[in-house]
Amino acid sequence: MGGCDGESTNVCIRLFINLIRWLPVIFVTAIVGWAYYAYVYQLSILTVESLSLQILYLLVFHILLILFVASYYQTVFAPLHKPPAEFYITRDCMEELNDSSEDNNQSDILQRFVQLQGLPIKVRAFEGGVRYCPKCKCIKPDRSHHCSICSQCVRKFDHHCPWVNTCVSFHNYKFFVLFLGYGFTLCLWGALTDLPYFIEFWQNNTVNNRVVFGQFNVVFLFFVSSMFCLSLGCLFFYHLLLTARNRTTLESFRPPLFLHGPDKRAYDMGIFRNYRQVFGSNPFLWLLPVYTSDGDGVNFTTRQLMESREAVRLLDCTDEEDDEDFFNRIV
Incomplete structure (x- = not known):
C-alpha cells in the first residue's frame, strides 16, 4: 500500500x-x-x-x-x-563502461565506439574527450545538449524557453x-x-x-x-x-x-x-511558418573545413590554369 x-x-x-x-x-x-x-x-x-x-x-x-x-x-x-539511434551506446559498450572505473579508460571506450559507429563528432568535452550523456546513455552530437527540464538530449540546443514550454532547438x-x-x-x-x-x-x-x-x-x-x-x-x-x-x-x-x-x-x-x-x-x-531548415541537426560544416575546401578548390583551379598555359607555350 x-x-x-x-x-x-x-x-x-x-x-x-x-x-x-x-x-x-x-x-x-x-x-x-x-x-x-x-x-x-x-x-x-x-x-x-x-x-x-x-x-x-x-x-x-x-x-x-x-x-x-x-x-x-x-x-x-x-x-x-x-539524437539518431546510432548515437546511443550498445549493451556491450555499456558493460565496458560499468566495468571501467577510471575516467581515461571510459574516454577510450567512448572514443572507440565513436570510431566504430563512424559518428560525425568534432566537438569535445571540457577534458578533451567524447561528450557523453549518462542520463540518455548516448554520445552527444555536435551542438546538442541535455535539457534537464525536458529530460532528453536535444539537437542543436539553443535554450529552454518557459514562454513556449519547450526547448528552442x-x-x-x-x-x-x-x-x-x-x-x-x-x-x-x-x-x-x-x-x-x-x-x-x-x-x-x-x-x-x-x-x-x-x-x-x-x-x-x-x-x-x-x-x-x-x-x-x-x-x-x-x-x-x-x-x-x-x-x-x-x-x-x-x-x-x-x-x-x-x-x-x-x-x-x-x-x-x-x-x-x-x-x-x-x-x-523564409517568412512563412513552415519547416524549411537545411540539414539534420547532427552534421554541421565548420568554418575551418569550408576554408580548407575553398583552398583546395583554388589550388586545383590554379593547377589547371598552369597546365593550360604550359600547353599553350608548347604549341
Whole structure:
C-alpha cells in the first residue's frame, strides 16, 4: 500500500509541475485573446470613425495575428528530436563502461565506439574527450545538449524557453525567430495605430476624469503593446544577430570546444549561408511558418573545413590554369 501511495504522490507532483510549466503559455494565450478583443472591437470598430482606416487596421492586424499564432503554435508543439539511434551506446559498450572505473579508460571506450559507429563528432568535452550523456546513455552530437527540464538530449540546443514550454532547438528555431519577429511587428502595429487615440484620451482626460470601460481597454492596449514590442524586439534582433553568426544562445556564452581549442566562429559560413541553414534554400518561404531548415541537426560544416575546401578548390583551379598555359607555350 505504501508503494502505491508513493507512486500516486509522484504522479500528482509530476502533473502539478507540468501544469506550472504550461502557465506561461496560458498567460500568452490570454493576453492575445484580450488584445484581440481590445484592438478589433474597442479600437477598430467602436473608436475609429473612418471606414477606410477600420478596414486597413483590421486587415493588417489579422494578417500579422495569423502569422504570429501559427509561428507560436509551431514553436510550442514542434516535436523535440533526440539524437539518431546510432548515437546511443550498445549493451556491450555499456558493460565496458560499468566495468571501467577510471575516467581515461571510459574516454577510450567512448572514443572507440565513436570510431566504430563512424559518428560525425568534432566537438569535445571540457577534458578533451567524447561528450557523453549518462542520463540518455548516448554520445552527444555536435551542438546538442541535455535539457534537464525536458529530460532528453536535444539537437542543436539553443535554450529552454518557459514562454513556449519547450526547448528552442534545431527543428523549431525558425519558428521561434518568426514568433519573435511577428510578435514584435504585431505589437508595433498595435502601438502605432493606437497612439493617436491614446493621446486623445489623455488630452480629454484633463477635463473629464471619468474613464469608461472601452477607453480603459484602448489605453491599456497601448501600454501592453509598447511593453511587449520592446521586449520582443530586443530578443528578435538578438536572435537575428545570432543567426547571422550561426551561433546558438548557449554557444554565445560557452563556445564549442575542438581539438584546436574553443572557437566561437566555428560554424560561421557567411551571413547568407547562415540564414539559409535556418530558414532554408528558398527565400520565398523564409517568412512563412513552415519547416524549411537545411540539414539534420547532427552534421554541421565548420568554418575551418569550408576554408580548407575553398583552398583546395583554388589550388586545383590554379593547377589547371598552369597546365593550360604550359600547353599553350608548347604549341
